Amino acid sequence: MPGPEDNYGYPPEVRVIELGKKGKPIKLEITCCEPDCENKRIVKVQDYFQVKRCRDCQSKYFSEHRRELAKFSRQRKKAEKAAAANELNQG
Numbered sequence: 001m002p003g004p005e006d007n008y009g010y011p012p013e014v015r016v017i018e019l020g021k022k023g024k025p026i027k028l029e030i031t032c033c034e035p036d037c038e039n040k041r042i043v044k045v046q047d048y049f050q051v052k053r054c055r056d057c058q059s060k061y062f063s064e065h066r067r068e069l070a071k072f073s074r075q076r077k078k079a080e081k082a083a084a085a086n087e088l089n090q091g
């Protein structure tokens with residue numbers, strides 16, 4: 001079963017809408033990755049990796065997956081703790 005952090009849905013279509021002085025992109029326009037949604041959303045480059053949906057779908061996604069997401073982050077914390085403990089034991 002894929003975790004919530006996997007690339008769920010489609011990768012968003014991306015268009016650069018603002019370039020910085022050195023030609024680096026600053027703002028991007030993404031098309032929502034939900035297959036039945038064509039909404040666009042403007043994101044900063046540094047937020048691009050975590051934004052795949054328009055605001056509507058994002059909040060819908062969160063309310064539908066809140067439990068899963070919480071479970072997932074608990075599991076991850078546990079795993080991080082275990083890894084840290086392992087490192088201590090080995091060191």
Ligand SMILES: [Zn+2]
Binds near residue numbers: 033034037038054056
């Ligand atoms: Zn959407």
